[in-house]
Amino acid sequence: MGVGIDVQNLNAWYGSTHTLQDISLSIPANHATALIGPSGCGKSTFVRCLNRMHETNPIARATGVVKMGDVDIYEDANPVEIRRRVGMVFQRPNPFPTMSIYDNVASGLKLNGFRNKAILDETVERSLRAAALWDEVKDELKKKSGASLSGGQQQRMCIARALAVDPEVLLMDEPASALDPVSTSKIEDLIFELKRQYTIVIVTHNMQQAARVAENTGFFLNGKMVEFDSTHKIFTNPKDKRTEDYITGRFG
Amino acid sequence: MSTNPLHTPPPLQDSAIARTPRDRSPRRTRLNHIRRHLWNRIVMGLAVLSTIIVIAPLVAILFYLIYKGASSLNLAFFTHIPAPVGEPGGGMANAILGSGIILGLASLMGIPVGIAAGVYLAEFGRGKLLGSAIRFTADVLNGVPSIVMGISIYSLIVMQQKHFSAFAGGVALAIMMVPTITRTTEEMLATVPHAIREAAYGLGVPKWRTVLSVTLKTASPGIITGCMLAFARVAGETAPLLFTAFGNQFWSFNMNEPIAALPLQIYIYAISPYDEWHRLAWAGSLVLIVMIMAAVTLVRIYANRGVLKGAS
Numbered sequence: 001m002g003v004g005i006d007v008q009n010l011n012a013w014y015g016s017t018h019t020l021q022d023i024s025l026s027i028p029a030n031h032a033t034a035l036i037g038p039s040g041c042g043k044s045t046f047v048r049c050l051n052r053m054h055e056t057n058p059i060a061r062a063t064g065v066v067k068m069g070d071v072d073i074y075e076d077a078n079p080v081e082i083r084r085r086v087g088m089v090f091q092r093p094n095p096f097p098t099m100s101i102y103d104n105v106a107s108g109l110k111l112n113g114f115r116n117k118a119i120l121d122e123t124v125e126r127s128l129r130a131a132a133l134w135d136e137v138k139d140e141l142k143k144k145s146g147a148s149l150s151g152g153q154q155q156r157m158c159i160a161r162a163l164a165v166d167p168e169v170l171l172m173d174e175p176a177s178a179l180d181p182v183s184t185s186k187i188e189d190l191i192f193e194l195k196r197q198y199t200i201v202i203v204t205h206n207m208q209q210a211a212r213v214a215e216n217t218g219f220f221l222n223g224k225m226v227e228f229d230s231t232h233k234i235f236t237n238p239k240d241k242r243t244e245d246y247i248t249g250r251f252g
Numbered sequence: 253m254s255t256n257p258l259h260t261p262p263p264l265q266d267s268a269i270a271r272t273p274r275d276r277s278p279r280r281t282r283l284n285h286i287r288r289h290l291w292n293r294i295v296m297g298l299a300v301l302s303t304i305i306v307i308a309p310l311v312a313i314l315f316y317l318i319y320k321g322a323s324s325l326n327l328a329f330f331t332h333i334p335a336p337v338g339e340p341g342g343g344m345a346n347a348i349l350g351s352g353i354i355l356g357l358a359s360l361m362g363i364p365v366g367i368a369a370g371v372y373l374a375e376f377g378r379g380k381l382l383g384s385a386i387r388f389t390a391d392v393l394n395g396v397p398s399i400v401m402g403i404s405i406y407s408l409i410v411m412q413q414k415h416f417s418a419f420a421g422g423v424a425l426a427i428m429m430v431p432t433i434t435r436t437t438e439e440m441l442a443t444v445p446h447a448i449r450e451a452a453y454g455l456g457v458p459k460w461r462t463v464l465s466v467t468l469k470t471a472s473p474g475i476i477t478g479c480m481l482a483f484a485r486v487a488g489e490t491a492p493l494l495f496t497a498f499g500n501q502f503w504s505f506n507m508n509e510p511i512a513a514l515p516l517q518i519y520i521y522a523i524s525p526y527d528e529w530h531r532l533a534w535a536g537s538l539v540l541i542v543m544i545m546a547a548v549t550l551v552r553i554y555a556n557r558g559v560l561k562g563a564s
Binding site: 058081087095098158162 | 379450451454469
């Protein structure tokens, strides 16, 4: 089951650049929340703060409170634990090139020392089915390299890989921006399915995509969150002039 | 410009293309065609020539060794120890085994240290003082003449122990292997895309595990090549062994005693005044080079085993 995320006064820096300024919002459990905004506005940094991926960059740091359920992820847990509970799908599919499809999907469990073959088999199948890829790859699971799949298949495999560790939250950083329209629509269908079980945060440049998949949408601009509301409200009746300008294509 | 109106380009004065008008007359086009093909031939010829220049020395050496050494190769060469002066026959069995032992020791010590240092440089030591110091040391160490390495190990190990030993020879070769392996490992790890590391971090895999199971594995073909290069380089080294392994005319299996090695044996035989020994030196050289090639090939085959369909 998904879990809600409560963010209070989140600030983030890369070196001396203040990329996120005082972000506060509540992401409800088992819903999809979209983050939109022009390039460089901080939305990717924001999701990377939600699984403490931001701090893997040596010059980066963050302050503020991020609560997943009752857990303050910056106070009560170490980054490795958090990343097991918060899955992430990246902009470009990033399969492990030396691993088979099976090993790619099982990697989160295997690399954490999990060895039970029956459970691994079952998890791989369940995850690939959840990512709508099972039927396309089931015959060559262990023979084919994960890197040999098409871009859209690779991205769905990466989603399966993230699901295999059974996270509560799924962060998607422009998951479809490198894909063709058919693969994109498959990923969007997937998000619809997945939000029954997971809390989803999706960063997107595609406003139609935000409107199609997300219940709530946040608009970021220059490191600040301008507006956060139901997707319907944001796209039909935004409160802020800048949001309106952005969604109507007047800038950005 | 051609006078044939049919072949005059249309006046596209406003477009970008029109700014560089091109003569498209049939004659001109044909000349261009010929010129391009001529250049293609010339450049291709140069590339082939360079390839031949690169391969020729190896082939020449190999054939010369076969010509000079093959006739002295027989079963005794691989099964017997050197015969006393004046007696015909004898082989280099102890030297072949000795080389195997010394190189095995050197690889056991040099490869793990070299790879570990490379991992530190690439994954943990970026921009740190210690990292730069190690990198600099490795580069300098790479340039240390092998005879100097021999003398250093002589004073550090042989003088302390008061006897020559296979172990001292192994250490000398191991130290010579380390810088090559370290720098190749570092460079190969640097070519692994950051996205692949992030994929592992994103799954909650700790950094040490990511380095061991993901990054190193992805870079392994290049790292193995680096190890093989280092191995092949020290396999033929004579100078570092002169004062360490020292050589031995008899069987030795003790790491604490002087041991024979192919390059040493070749050296001793080659500077001797006996024709029989000269022939054995040629045969030894042939065996040495074939053994190095066989080792490199075997490792490559082993490393390519289990590569998946469509793996990049």
